[in-house]
Amino acid sequence: MMKLLWVSLLGAAQVFGASTASWEMSNYQDFSRGRFQGVSLTRDGRVLLSPSLETIFASDQPSIWSVAQTPDGVLYLGTGHRGRVFRVDGPGKSTLLWTAPQPEIFALTAGPDGAVYAGTSPDGKVYRIQGGKATEYFSPGARYIWALAFGKDGALYVGTGDQGKVFRVSSAGVGELYYDTGQANVTCLALDSEGRLLAGSEPNGVLYRITAKDKAFVLYDANLPEIRAVTSDPSGTVYVAALGGSLSQRTTAAGAAASGGTGVTQVTGQPTSITVTDEAADTGVDLKPKTEAPKAQPAAQPVVAAPLVEMAGVEKSALYKINPDNTVETIWSSKEENAYDLLLSGDQIFFSTDGQGRIYRLSADRRATLLVQTNEGEVTRLLSSGGSMIAATGTMGKILRLSNGAGASGYFESQVHDASTVARWGQVSWRAQKDAQSKLVFRTRAGNSARPDKTWSDWSEPLTSPNGSTISSPNARFVQWKAEFSGSGGSSPVLTGVNVSYLPQNTPPVVKTLNVTTQVGASSTGIKSAALPAASTGTYSITVTDTGESGASSLSGTPTQTVSRGLTQQIQVSWQAEDPDGDRLLYTLYFRGEDERQWKILRANFADTSMLLDGEVFADGKYLFRVVASDKMSNAAGTAREAELISAPILFDNTPPTVAAGAPRRNGSTVEVDVDARDAVSPLRRAEYSLDAGAWVPMDPADGVLDGLQERFSLKVENLTAGEHLIVIRVFDSASNVGLTKVVIQ
Numbered sequence: 001m002m003k004l005l006w007v008s009l010l011g012a013a014q015v016f017g018a019s020t021a022s023w024e025m026s027n028y029q030d031f032s033r034g035r036f037q038g039v040s041l042t043r044d045g046r047v048l049l050s051p052s053l054e055t056i057f058a059s060d061q062p063s064i065w066s067v068a069q070t071p072d073g074v075l076y077l078g079t080g081h082r083g084r085v086f087r088v089d090g091p092g093k094s095t096l097l098w099t100a101p102q103p104e105i106f107a108l109t110a111g112p113d114g115a116v117y118a119g120t121s122p123d124g125k126v127y128r129i130q131g132g133k134a135t136e137y138f139s140p141g142a143r144y145i146w147a148l149a150f151g152k153d154g155a156l157y158v159g160t161g162d163q164g165k166v167f168r169v170s171s172a173g174v175g176e177l178y179y180d181t182g183q184a185n186v187t188c189l190a191l192d193s194e195g196r197l198l199a200g201s202e203p204n205g206v207l208y209r210i211t212a213k214d215k216a217f218v219l220y221d222a223n224l225p226e227i228r229a230v231t232s233d234p235s236g237t238v239y240v241a242a243l244g245g246s247l248s249q250r251t252t253a254a255g256a257a258a259s260g261g262t263g264v265t266q267v268t269g270q271p272t273s274i275t276v277t278d279e280a281a282d283t284g285v286d287l288k289p290k291t292e293a294p295k296a297q298p299a300a301q302p303v304v305a306a307p308l309v310e311m312a313g314v315e316k317s318a319l320y321k322i323n324p325d326n327t328v329e330t331i332w333s334s335k336e337e338n339a340y341d342l343l344l345s346g347d348q349i350f351f352s353t354d355g356q357g358r359i360y361r362l363s364a365d366r367r368a369t370l371l372v373q374t375n376e377g378e379v380t381r382l383l384s385s386g387g388s389m390i391a392a393t394g395t396m397g398k399i400l401r402l403s404n405g406a407g408a409s410g411y412f413e414s415q416v417h418d419a420s421t422v423a424r425w426g427q428v429s430w431r432a433q434k435d436a437q438s439k440l441v442f443r444t445r446a447g448n449s450a451r452p453d454k455t456w457s458d459w460s461e462p463l464t465s466p467n468g469s470t471i472s473s474p475n476a477r478f479v480q481w482k483a484e485f486s487g488s489g490g491s492s493p494v495l496t497g498v499n500v501s502y503l504p505q506n507t508p509p510v511v512k513t514l515n516v517t518t519q520v521g522a523s524s525t526g527i528k529s530a531a532l533p534a535a536s537t538g539t540y541s542i543t544v545t546d547t548g549e550s551g552a553s554s555l556s557g558t559p560t561q562t563v564s565r566g567l568t569q570q571i572q573v574s575w576q577a578e579d580p581d582g583d584r585l586l587y588t589l590y591f592r593g594e595d596e597r598q599w600k601i602l603r604a605n606f607a608d609t610s611m612l613l614d615g616e617v618f619a620d621g622k623y624l625f626r627v628v629a630s631d632k633m634s635n636a637a638g639t640a641r642e643a644e645l646i647s648a649p650i651l652f653d654n655t656p657p658t659v660a661a662g663a664p665r666r667n668g669s670t671v672e673v674d675v676d677a678r679d680a681v682s683p684l685r686r687a688e689y690s691l692d693a694g695a696w697v698p699m700d701p702a703d704g705v706l707d708g709l710q711e712r713f714s715l716k717v718e719n720l721t722a723g724e725h726l727i728v729i730r731v732f733d734s735a736s737n738v739g740l741t742k743v744v745i746q
Contacts, residue, residue: 019635020426021504023417023479026497031412035356036373038410039485043368049485049492050372052407056091056390059084059397066108067381067392067399068116075383075390076116078105079397085118085129088399098134100127107159109148117156119145124160128172138169149189149197157197159186166199166210179210192232200227205242207322220328224318229341236324239349241339243317319351319362331366343382343389350389352379357393359402374400409486412495416452416480419504420580425471426501428481432466434493439486440466444500446473452480471500507580508641509629514575516625516650518615571618573602574610575627575645583634587627594622594649615652620681622649653681653735661729661743671717673743675699675729678710682734687713690728699729720745 025031027045040050059079066078075088076097083100085108100120107119115130117137124145128137142160149157151168157178158167164183169175183201190198197210198219205222207230224242232238315333319342322328332339337355344350347364350371357374359382377395384390389402425446432440442463447456459482463469473479481500485493579585589611590599603611625647632640662674677684684706687699701711717727725745732738 019503021419021423021502023500023502024497025414025499026431032370033415035375035413036358036370036410037375037413038372038407039412040372041370045496047412047483047485047495049406049408049410049487051389051402051404053372053374054091054401054403055398056401057086057088057094057399059086059399061397063394064380064392064397064399065104065106065394067383067390068108068110069383069385069390070110070114070116073385075385075399076108076110077392077399078108078118080104080106083120085116097132098127098129100134107145107148109150109156111150111156112154117148119148119158121145126156126158126169135172137172138167138175140165140167140175144185146185146187147189147199149191151191151197152195157189159189159199161185161187161202164201166197168213176213178213179208179216180214181206181208181216187227188230190230190232192238193234193236198230198232198238200230200240202226207238207240219326220320220322222318222320224315228317228339231342231344233344238322239342239344240320240322241317241342241351242320243338243340317353319349332360332362332368338378340378340380341382343384345384350382352382352391354378354394357391359389359391372402376400405490406487406492408488409484411482411484413482414480414498416450416478417500418450419477419479419502421505421507422448422475422477423479423502423504424475425473425479426503427468427470428463428498428500429468430466430483430495430499431497432493432495435491437488437491438493440493440495441484442469442498443482443484444471444473444479445482446476446479448476448478450478452478471502504581506583506631506635506639506641509577509579509583509585509631509643511575511577511627511629511643511645514625514627514645514647515573516647517572517574518569519572569615571613571615572610573613573625573627576609577627577629577643579629579631579634581631581634583631585629585631586633587629590626590628591623592626594624599626616654618652618654620653620655622651624649651682651735653679653733653737655680656737657684657731657733657739659729659731659739659741661741664727664743664745666720666745669718669720671720671725671727671745673715673717673727673729675713675715675731675741676710677713677731677739679733679737679739680709682737683707683709684711684731685734686732687711688730689715689717690730691717692726693728696730 028041028043031041031045031047038050038052039047041047059077061079061082061084063080064077065080068076077086077088079086081103083103083105084096085098085105087095087097100118102120102123104121105118106121109117111117115128118127118129120127121144124140124142125136126138126145126148127134138158140158140160142163142165144161145158146161147159151157156169158169160167162184164181164186165177166179166186167175168178181199181201183204183206185202186199187202188200192198192209199208199210201208203225205224205227206218207220207227208216209219210216219238220240222242224244226243227240228243229241230238316335317337317339318333319331319339320328321331337353340352340354342349342351349362350359351362352359354377357376357379359371359379361369361371374391374393376393376398378393379391380394381392382389388404391400391402393400428442428444430442434440443459445452445457445459449455457473460472479500481498483495487493573589577585586605586607587609588604589602591602592599602613626644628642628644630640630642657677657679659675659677665672677687687706688696689699690696699713699715701713727743727745728740730738730740
C-alpha cells in the first residue's frame with residue numbers, strides 16, 4: 001500500500017505580460033486633485049486662465065491672523081507669533097506700526113474714529129493704535145480675544161475665550177458683559193442688515209443673534225463645532241462658514257509663542273477634492289465696492305493646516321445660507337478642505353480654504369468655480385478693495401491682490417498617476433478650445449518614486465498635437481503631465497479632457513502553494529467475492545455468513561475465500577496561484593524522479609488547480625512535482641509571463657517489508673524466534689506479534705532502535721501451554737505498508 005511521507009515547497013521562478021491602459025481626466029473631481037498656478041477650474045470640468053495674483057506685501061511672519069481696512073483703502077495686518085501690526089498702503093509701501101506685548105494678534109478692526117483696534121492673546125487685551133502709538137483700551141479679563149466689531153452705535157464689541165463672552169465697550173476702560181454664550185469661545189462677530197450683532201461660537205457651532213444686553217436668539221446650530229466666519233447682505237440673508245474646529249491649534253500656537261517656542265503651523269500642499277453643488281460660470285471677478293455691503297466683518301481668522309476635531313460621517317467644513325425667515329440651506333460642503341472666510345459681491349459669494357490656499361466663487365445658482373489657487377497653504381482673509389479682491393495668507397504671511405481679468409499665463413499640473421508597475425508610455429491627447437490669441441502645450445515627466453523628486457526625469461519638451469503627442473519620458477511606474485496656458489487680451493485656452501495611454505509591464509503570476517496528498521480510490525482489480533461496505537476504510541476484507549461458517553460445502557470441498565485488495569491510493573496534486581493583473585491563468589504539471597534529469601509532462605495548458613493521479617503509476621522511489629502558471633491567455637506571446645513552484649522530493653512506497661522468521665526454539669514453556677525484516681525504500685517503523693490471534697504485542701529490535709531499512713528481532717514468548725500455537729508477526733515501514741509472516745509452534 002503506497003503512502004506519501006512528506007512534502008515541502010520551494011520558491012517560485014518567474015518570467016514576463018500586459019495590455020494597453022489609459023488614464024483619463026475629464027471632470028471636476030479629476031482636475032481638482034491637481035496643482036493650479038494661474039488657472040481656474042469650473043464645476044463642469046473646464047480649466048482656463050484665472051485672474052492674476054500680485055503680491056503686495058510679504059510680512060516675513062509665520063501667520064497673518066487678522067486684517068482690517070480703513071475707508072481710504074489702507075490695510076492693517078495682525079500677525080503671529082511676534083504680535084506685530086503692519087500698515088500697508090500699497091505694493092512696496094508698508095510699515096511696522098506696533099509690536100504688542102503679547103505674541104498673537106487674533107483680532108483687528110478699524111474704528112470710526114480713524115484708529116485701529118487690536119486684540120492680543122494669550123493675555124487678552126484690546127489696544128487702540130493711532131498715530132503710531134498704542135494704548136490699552138479695554139481688558140476683559142479673558143485669556144483670548146478672537147473677534148472685534150464696531151456696532152452702529154459706535155460701541156466696540158469684543159468676542160473672547162476661553163469663557164465665550166461678548167463685551168460691549170463704549171469708551172476707553174468702560175465696558176460691560178453684553179452676552180455670555182455659555183460656549184468656550186466667541187469666534188467671530190459681524191452685524192446683520194439691521195445692525196444686530198451676530199456672534200459665532202465654539203465648540204458647539206452655534207450662531208447667535210444678539211439684540212440687547214443678555215438677550216439673544218440662536219439663529220443656527222451647526223453640525224460642525226466652529227462657526228468660522230459670518231456676513232450678511234442687505235436683504236437680511238446671513239452667510240456662515242463652519243468647520244471642524246481650529247481654535248485648539250491657535251491656542252497651542254499662542255501658548256508656544258508665549259513660552260518662547262515658534263508655534264509655527266506646518267502646512268503641506270496635498271492634492272484635495274471638493275464637493276460642490278453645481279456647475280460654474282466664467283472666471284471674471286467683479287468686486288466694485290458695494291455701499292450696502294457691511295464693513296464690520298469678523299476680524300479674528302484662525303489659521304489651520306487641518307482641523308483638530310475630525311467628526312466621522314459629517315463634512316469637514318460647510319457654507320450655510322440663513323434666509324430672512326430663518327430657514328437654512330447648505331450651499332457648499334467639503335470633506336477635504338476648511339472654509340476660512342467669506343466675501344459677498346453682488347449675487348456672488350467668494351470663499352477661501354486651506355486647500356493649497358484656494359479661492360472659490362459661488363454664484364447665485366450655486367455653481368462653484370475654483371477661481372485661483374495661491375499655493376500658499378491657506379487663505380485666511382478676503383476683502384474687497386478698490387474693485388479688486390485682497391487675500392491674506394496664513395503660513396507665509398502675504399497679502400495678495402487678484403486682478404479682474406484673466407492673467408497672461410499659467411499652468412495646471414496633474415496629480416501623479418501610478419501605473420502599478422513599470423510602464424511604457426504611449427501618447428497624450430487632449431480636448432481643448434482656443435483661438436489665435438491663446439496657446440496650450442503639454443509636458444510630461446516620469447519616475448519610480450511616489451512623489452516627484454530629483455530622481456524623476458526633467459519635464460519633456462513641449463507637446464503640441466492634441467490628437468496624440470508621443471510621450472518621450474522614460475519608462476517608469478509613475479507619470480505626471482503639465483498643461484501650460486497662455487493668452488492675451490483676456491483670451492484663454494479652455495482644457496476639458498486629457499488622456500494618457502501606456503503599456504504597463506506585465507506582472508508575473510504567483511504560485512503560492514503546492515500540495516501533494518493521497519486519497520483512497522476504487523480498486524484497480526476489483527473485488528471478486530468480497531463485498532466491501534461503502535463507508536469502510538480498511539484495506540482488506542473477508543466475507544462471512546451470519547451462521548459463523550466461512551462458506552458452503554460442496555462435493556469439491558470447502559471453497560477458499562478470496563481476499564482482495566479492496567482500495568488503492570490515488571495522488572492529488574493541488575496548488576493555489578494568482579495574478580496581480582487579474583489575468584486568466586493556464587497551468588502545466590510536470591514530474592520527475594529524484595535521480596532523473598528531465599521533467600515529464602503530466603498535463604499541459606489547463607485551467608484546473610488540481611489533478612488526480614493513479615498512485616500505482618509511480619514505482620517506489622522519490623519524485624518531484626512542478627507546476628508552471630502562465631498568463632498567456634490574457635497577454636500577447638511576447639509579453640506573457642510565467643511562474644513556477646517545485647515540491648521537495650516525495651517518497652512513494654508501494655511495497656511492504658519482507659519478514660522472515662527462523663525456526664522456533666522451545667525450552668519448556670518458553671519459545672524463542674529470530675525474525676529478520678527489511679524494506680527496499682523506507683525505514684521500518686513498527687513491529688509486533690500476535691499469539692493465537694490474540695492482541696498485538698510490540699517487539700523491540702535487537703539494537704534497541706527501530707529506524708533502519710533492515711532490522712533483527714529476538715522474539716521470546718513465555719508460559720506457553722502444551723500443544724500447538726500460532727504466532728503471527730507483522731512489521732510496518734514508514735509508508736505504513738505491512739509485511740507479515742507466521743510461525744507454528746508444536
